[in-house]
Amino acid sequence: MATTAERVEREAKLEGVGCARKRKEDPRFIQGKGNYVDDLKLPGTVFGVVVRSPYAHARIKSINKDKALKLPGVLAVLTANDLKPLKLHWMPTLAGDVQAVLADEKVCFQYQEVAMVIAENRYIAADGADLVEVEYEELPAVVDPHKALEPNAPVIRDDIKDKKEAGQGPRRHHNHIFTWEVGDKAGTDKVFQSAEVTVKQAMVNPRVHPCPLETCGCVASFDKVRGELTVYMTSQAPHVIRTVVSLLSGLPESKIRVVSPDIGGGFGNKVGVYPGYVCAIVASIVLGRPVKWIETRIENLATTAFARDYHLVGELAADKNGRIKALRVNVIADHGAFNSHAQPTKWPAGLFSICTGSYDIPVAHVKVDGVYTNKAPGGVAYRCSFRVTEAVHLIERMIDVLAQKLNVDKAEIRMRNFIKREQFPYTSALGWQYDSGDYHTALKKVLDAVNYPALRKEQEEKRKRGELMGIGLCTFTEIVGAGPTKACDILGIGMFDSAEIRVHPTGSVIARMGTITQGQGHATTYAQIIASELGLPSENIQIEEGDTSTAPYGLGTYGSRSTPVGGAATAMAARKIRDKARKIAAHLLEVPEGDLEWDIDRFKVKGVPGQEKTMKEIAWAAYNNVPEGMEMGLEAVDYYDPPNFTYPFGAYLAVVDIDRYTGETKVRRFYALDDCGTRINPMIIEGQIHGGLTEAFAVAMGQKLEFDEGGNLLSNSLMDYFVPTAAETPKWELDHTVTKSPHHPIGAKGVAESPHVGGIPCLNNAVVDAFAHLGVTDMEMPHTAYSVWKTIHKLGLDKR
Amino acid sequence: MEVKLEKSFPIAAPAAAAWRLLSDIKSMAECMPGAQITEQVDATHYNGQVNVKLGPASAAFKGTLELQSVDAAKREIHILGKGTDAKGGSAASMDLRAAIRDAGDGRCELAGTSTVTVSGKLASFAGRMMAQVSDQILQQFGANFAQRAQALADGAGAAPAAGMAAPPRELNAFALLWGVIVAFIKGLFGRKNPTAR
Structure with a gap:
């Protein structure tokens, strides 16, 4: 033996x-x-640089490419008119809309693609792009999705202004894209009418950008003799891209090869098909030479795949003991100028309906309205599974608001509402079947580890002395691993x-x-x-x-x-x-x-x-x-073909100290317990959680794509867009429990996005909690010192 | 992005001379650092350009100037200027209302209100400095104007006085930047910054 x-x-x-x-x-x-895309050096490679609109909204009166074409080394200048004969000046989006590849008659967001200059090297291409003369007639821009829905708001999409739908059901206004509803509206309304307690809170998940270290780019190489196209690109989904390229170009899929080499971070930014890729492919087919297009940082932040921009109103109905009876949510979703939202086809708001969270809520109703604005198109999941961050933010803020209203401890109210271990598999009011979970054990472990009662006591004493200390909790449930092909597809292809x-x-x-x-x-x-x-x-x-x-x-x-x-x-x-x-x-x-x-x-x-x-x-x-x-x-x-999604969960706790004169917020402690089922490589899991928490810290405390009223992007470089380094990042304390997924062959669930999804609400809740005793129920992220100071100042706490 | 500024400059010249300069669009415009009128289209429309140089990079804004109204009796003028950078990356416009107020004693004052709007790269990159930069441009404009008006009064002629520096051909952004920094530091203590919105 x-x-x-x-x-x-x-x-x-x-x-x-x-x-x-x-x-x-x-x-x-x-x-x-x-070996990244930009490292590729194919013989004979030429370079494409995109000419972009300085305006958020303007009519294009003329494009003059003569001067650019005269520059030695410039090979071609592509505009919408050049793509028209190929029917490639517009392209279909994953969300059933169309997006301009190169602006056709008008531009709808700042930095929109207007032309691409192809030249022998990148420097000549950039010089050539400067020589393309575009005459614009500026139009009034609208950047606020609420204002976009006003009756007299500027028409953003002339191309579909009379259309009754844009690929996702009926529209009710020229800037409206879709209405998506889920749950029992009548049943929910009824509970609210007779509820002992109700709370309502508006909140915003501001527009942010995943900002991976490597920007997007590609090298398209068409072999005219063999009729074969090879595209090396930064793609999180190369096979789907091959299918899309085949459908758009008419080339058989067998003659297209898409290669994603090493990729320097994606976080959702590299899911979509962007105009730069299409132009490079067309240019390569026309010229018969490899064409390289690599975004600059500004182009990356300004045009490819923002995340969030969800404007939410949440409501909870509960009994006197804080037991939740119903959830109602209304969302205005800003999708920018074109609805190129990255989503499984049938899910215009992604998996947002996971917003009942870790709680046993009998009835719920969610309504999401998609809106066009003069901002970059898209809407991707930034290190999260299709709008799950927004969903978790909503429910985790609401349960805090309810706790504040009832004067119940924020950990206690969670314990009272958790789905119990014996209830799994659990079907939520909005239709998801949670595979497994043990929420009480997870939260208890965290509370014990940090000595929660002592923290609350310290907070109480500090409040008496006028000091600001916040304790944030987030007990989230994610829904990851899209997905069962009967529910999830992309362009008709099941998500196996x-x-x-x-x-x-x-x-x-x-x-x-x-x-x-x-x-x-x-x-x-x-x-x-x-x-x-x-x-x-x-x-x-x-x-x-x-x-x-x-x-x-x-x-x-x-x-x-x-x-x-x-x-x-x-x-x-x-x-x-x-x-x-x-x-x-x-x-x-x-x-x-x-x-x-x-x-x-x-x-x-x-x-x-x-x-x-x-x-x-x-x-x-x-x-x-x-x-x-x-x-x-x-x-x-x-x-x-997965029989179900997996539902990783966690219990996070953050402690913040806020300077009452400057608004400077220090994360004193962050304790993160994750449960992702079977742990394949604990070291990689820890690395993923460190990364996810750091990106959560970035979003909660500093990241925002800021626009002025004219639609000018004010945070288009890393000078203005916050990317945390080791210097700012707090210390992360990690813990775990293991509750295996019953349907996964090895019992594993996803993990890399949990810390982002759970970390943002946790930090946000911690900052708001510092002011909770003064009646504050929401503060808009990101919580920069200035932003927090504004709340302090409004409350008069900075008076000496 | 929009900035509103209100400024006034004392001028050591009689109101009549200052008004003569203010109502002479070509000469007046050239008091703006880096600006030039290249062509008069009709009685109220002019074409012009502004050159900006920041280190090795330079940009030329080409645009139009439209005289909205002139009130000789009140010595008031309203001008609308619009321009785009020749490379198409940025655009700027300025709505300027200026007046000459007699201060007696052979002296007067130039008082103006202007709204500057920028879009494109200029707004994205220079957004946080917009108020200060605009303020500095107007400061230089005021200084040039006062000097020219004085020369006009002294010489009683159209030609600038001998030895007087010609207005700079380009807006010197480094000098401007220094001015911005000085103004910023003063502002920190004096809290007299123009407000941006």
């Missing part, structure tokens, strides 16, 4: 699930050996994902997935899943993603879907291989399959010590000695 120690050692050698193995990607990245695994004769492995890492560490963690499933060391398991010519079709990486969907496909494909391996083992050991048992890295004959075949031995046999009638080789593919 194998000793326990021997088995532990064998298992440790695999570096499988649960091992904090170091990231396989890092030696390359930290030595500057990454895939893995293809090949075991080589010597027992090493190559595996390819339909997802694409942007820093998540897939090469490390997917290998760990395979290692545990197949009993082969992860060290020898290569992971490849992002090349549509080699990887199986998948929907990509965003919304924390890699582990819930791609990771599940990986486990399932590995299990198909293990099933075949079992048959081979039975053949080699000359016993029936039923006599075998799996033991870490080998099949053993039950009760016969020493009678065993390791996976390494089986892999060799798969190429020379298989049972009669069996195909040679050891490989499998799995396309996984």
Whole structure:
């Protein structure tokens, strides 16, 4: 019999699930050996620079490209008129609307794409772009979504002003896009009418930008002889891009290859199809040369994929004890000039209806109205799963407001309303089936760890002395891993994902997935899943993603879907291989399959010590000695359609100290407990949580895309747009519980977005809590010193 | 982005001479640092340009000037100027109402209210300095105007006095920047900053 120690050692050698193995990607990245899109140097590459509108709203009277074309080295200047014969001057969006590739007669947001200058090098292209003369007639702009809905508001979209719908149901105003409703309106209204207590609060999730380190860009290379197009690009979803490019260009999908090489962070910014990509592709097809287009930081912040801009009003009905009876939410969603919202087709507000949160709320109703404004188009999930941050912000603020009204402790009111462990699987009032959770245990663990009663006591004493201290809580539930194909699709393609695994004769492995890492560490963690499933060391398991010519079709990486969907496909494909391996083992050991048992890295004959075949031995046999009638080789593919989303959760607590004269807010303590089910690599999870919390800190305390009334973007560089560095970032204390997902093959849930989704409301609640005793129920993010000082000043707290 | 400014400058010249300068659009416009009238289109319309230089980068704003009203009796003038930078990246406009008030004793005062609106890159990048920059431009305008009006009165002729510096050809943004910094520091203590909205 194998000793326990021997088995532990064998298992440790695999570096499988649960091992904090170091990231396989890092030696390359930290030595500057990454290979990003802008690192590509294809022979004969030319460069595209986009000419952009200085105005947020204007009619284009003329475009004169003569001077630009005369500049030596300029090869072409593309405008809407050049794209018209190809019908590419407009393109369809994921949300059923259309978006101008190059402005056709008018511009609807500042920095909108007007022309692209193609030249021999980037400098000439930039000089050429300066020489393109565009004559504009400025029009009044509207940047506030509420004002956009006023009867006399400027018409932003002349192209659809008479249309009754824009791809998402009926419109009721020239700047209205859609109304999306979910839940029981009559039932909710009825509860509100007779409720013992009701609270109502307006709040804003300001427009922010994910601002990844690497901006968006591509190299499009069309081979005129073969008729083949290769596009290297910063995409979180290369396969979907290939399908879109095929549909737009008419090229067969088999002649298009999309490659996402190393990607320097995505956070949602790299989900969409942007005009720059389309122009580069067209230019390459026309010129027959590789065309490179890389955004500047300003272009990135100003045009590609903002997040949030949700203007919410939440209402709770409850009994005297703070037990919630109903939730009502109304949202004005600012989608900018074109509705290129990144979403599964049927979900115009994404998964916002997860807004009943971790609480057992009997009835709810949500209404979201999408609105056009003269701001950049889009609406992506910034490190969150399709509007889940907004949803969590809403419910976590509302429950605090209710606690304040009833004078009940903010932890206590959460305990009273949590869905209980025995209620799972739990179906929410808005239709989601939560897979698993244990909210009471999580919050209790956090409260004990920080000695919550002592913190509240300290706060009370400080309040008596006029000092400002806030304690923020956030007990969130996320919904990640889009998603079950019956509910989720993108352009009609179900949101499954895939893995293809090949075991080589010597027992090493190559595996390819339909997802694409942007820093998540897939090469490390997917290998760990395979290692545990197949009993082969992860060290020898290569992971490849992002090349549509080699990887199986998948929907990509965003919304924390890699582990819930791609990771599940990986486990399932590995299990198909293990099933075949079992048959081979039975053949080699000359016993029936039923006599075998799996033991870490080998099949053993039950009760016969020493009678065993390791996976390494089986892999060799798969190429020379298989049972009669069996195909040679050891490989499998799995396309996984998840039966449900996964619902990771957590309990966060923040303590802030605020200077009552300057408004400067210091995060004294941040305790984050996450539950993502099975933990594949604890070190990577911790890294993800550190990153997510830091981005949460960024949004809560400093990030905002600020516009003036004329639609000029005032925060278009890193001088004005806050990106935290180690100097500003607080210390993060991490903790966890493990509540496995019952439907996921290895019980894992997504994790990388939880800290962002939960961190923002937690910090926001902490800041507001510092003023709660003075009747403050909301403060608009970001909580910069100036912004907080304004509240202090209004309350007269800064008087000496 | 919009900034409203109100300013007045004492002028050591009689009101009549100052008014002569103010109502001579071409000469008046050239008191604006870096500005030039290139062409008179008709009685009330002019074409012009403003050159701005900030280190190695320079921008030329081309635009139109429209005389909205002239009241010789009250010595008041209302001008609307609009321009776009030749590269199309920014636009600016200025609505200026200026008047000469007799201060007696052969002296007068130039009083003006202006609303400056900028859009495009200028608004995005220079937004936070808009109020101060506009204030400095007007300050230089006032100084040039006072000097010219005085020369006009002294020489009683149209030609500038000998030895008097010609108005700068370009708006010197470095000098301007210094002025902005000085004004900012003064503002910190004096709290007399113009308000931006």
